[in-house]
């Protein structure tokens with residue numbers, strides 16, 4: 031029997047104070063924290079748009095078209111062996127693009143491994159965003175310069191970082207909001223819980239965006255949680271939860287924008303659950319037919335974020351054929367540029383392996399670097415005439431086993 | 445039980461040499477680091493009003509405020525994960541893990557992020573944070589309060605792993621750990637918290653550079669290699685060994701990663717015989733790496749295999765039995781006796 035289960039006044043010892051059951055009230059009124067009863071939507075609601083919002087919706091559309099093309103291109107690059115693996119966000123472009131656009135210059139984005147599109151939409155060069163998945167380095171961009179944390183593969187582990195960074199910025203008196211992205215499966219991880227709890231206690235300026243795309247690889251949401259919604263999880267931490275149609279880009283942008291503004295004003299964190307769907311397999315290495323059917327996917331194809339926004343913009347006469355063509359052409363050019371640059375071998379320097387393990391390389395690492403250098407020199411000396419010596423092949427990232435490596439990598443990444 | 449209490453760690457007011465405990469020296473190092481650099485933040489469980497269960501953070505919240513010395517929610521992954529985020533923003537967090545065995549929930553953050561953030565971002569996001577972990581046995585702690593967890597950290601590239609054996613080192617090495625631009629595991633031998641040395645904290649000891657071992661006692665017969673709580677055991681053993689006619693050298697490693705091969709190899713070459721002593725279990729323990737490295741570097745100087753005296757390969761025992769597990773003077777002397785003094789080769793493993 032815990033102290034709170036004892037009937038007040040019936041404490042034999044008499045020493046213990048009466049537990050405060052009688053006048054007890056929740057510390058926070060949960061009602062205002064409860065998420066929207068139905069997912070928040072803007073498309074198809076006849077919402078009135080001022081000039082600024084019209085521009086925003088057009089900008090979102092441009093982002094979605096680029097994003098869809100980027101997803102297609104990246105998936106194609108896996109088939110050509112140019113990417114080791116690609117977890118596509120096809121069907122989730124509204125969340126990816128709106129997340130990037132909801133942030134101000136000085137804010138930070140904390141993406142998960144599926145969110146390269148959000149990273150690109152924030153302005154990072156796609157080749158740099160894809161470095162991790164090509165395999166020439168882990169993080170291809172300079173996180174501090176672009177204020178985008180490394181893509182996080184260990185699920186939900188980036189969430190406490192977002193809290194710590196936002197908290198640190200607040201302690202320093204800086205106006206910085208962190209937006210952290212996680213999947214529905216990731217909400218089962220301990221780090222999700224700890225991050226929300228720390229953020230709430232510290233009132234850290236953080237926005238948590240959960241993209242509920244229905245699956246964690248093969249596991250459907252029903253096996254992940256018994257919560258009424260993922261947004262409801264916020265309430266237990268004293269954090270407001272929001273539920274939004276994740277394929278309605280203007281709605282996602284608005285909800286995230288409000289959460290960012292709330293955080294910026296000192297109101298603390300918000301948990302946003304965006305309902306969306308992973309249209310493609312988990313990655314190119316996954317076989318989705320083992321756990322879902324085409325009939326399962328079909329309704330979501332009819333609720334496509336790009337098509338929804340395009341139809342609405344055309345209805346409202348905010349998009350002409352010519353504009354749509356121009357945007358599609360731009361996206362095509364972006365894809366061609368990406369393809370071209372990804373089709374060249376990345377420059378690799380094996381010495382990089384040792385360069386950033388410690389601030390100063392240790393004696394031990396200097397010895398190992400020297401050993402590798404010696405091996406490479408010996409390889410080159412063995413066969414100086416061959417244009418494609420092992421050393422060179424290694425140095426350019428192409429060796430005899432390249433295809434095996436890629437194959438293995440794909441299997442492992444699944 | 446996290447109820448270890450003692451006199452507060454606040455050192456005697458400055459003014460000349462005074463007996464100082466290791467806990468007080470660590471407290472003073474934290475205070476001096478916080479005063480010198482306003483990006484230093486202390487985070488942990490009970491580090492505020494209570495001053496930590498070992499009183500090591502006593503007075504820091506009072507002096508620097510709750511934002512600089514913060515009682516966090518009770519969640520070690522959250523503590524280290526948020527500290528990593530703070531470090532990403534340029535702060536210099538000093539995290540207290542309440543006990544060795546309670547640092548395990550933070551392991552994923554440590555291994556997957558803290559240790560490799562610099563590497564994966566090509567130096568863009570260094571992790572200048574210090575993780576203080578009270579560790580080791582000999583304090584009569586019940587289950588989960590006496591682990592020697594150093595080998596887990598040693599096996600993780602990207603971390604520095606250090607542990608002081610003296611009060612002066614506790615101060616100097618902690619200042620250096622906090623000043624380091626890399627993550628440092630600062631392992632505090634619990635049973636030395638109350639050990640005293642007379643040092644002058646009004647002119648604090650120099651910040652010991654990390655990465656250097658030190659000879660605590662010169663000798664010619666054999667070299668005892670140790671760190672943290674086992675250094676004093678080795679010194680005692682060396683004293684006792686004089687009766688047997690052995691002059692034992694005692695090396696205090698201080699830094700386990702990066703390992704000071706130079707000093708350790710020189711100490712072994714001088715005597716040609718070596719015993720590694722630590723509390724952690726022997727199998728795949730720190731001594732395995734140390735003995736292998738020394739054998740690789742000193743093979744032709746060695747008169748006998750490098751032996752190990754370690755804790756048994758068992759879960760840490762209950763307090764009433766821990767004395768059998770912990771390497772003591774007798775076990776060290778037994779190992780020394782097996783260093784093939786008669787050069788009649790005998791088969792036999794470590795104690």
Ligand SMILES: Cc1ncc(C[n+]2csc(CCOP(=O)(O)OP(=O)(O)O)c2C)c(N)n1
Pocket residue numbers: 144183184185212213214215216217243245246247308312
């Ligand atoms: C800590 C951890 N456990 C397991 C994995 C392997 N894994 C990669 S993605 C994934 C599913 C993630 O599902 P969800 O969070 O819903 O994100 P989504 O893939 O749908 O974007 C799993 C299990 C991982 N990356 N990290």
Ligand SMILES: [Mg+2]
Pocket residue numbers: 213214215241242243244245246247
């Ligand atoms: Mg999912």
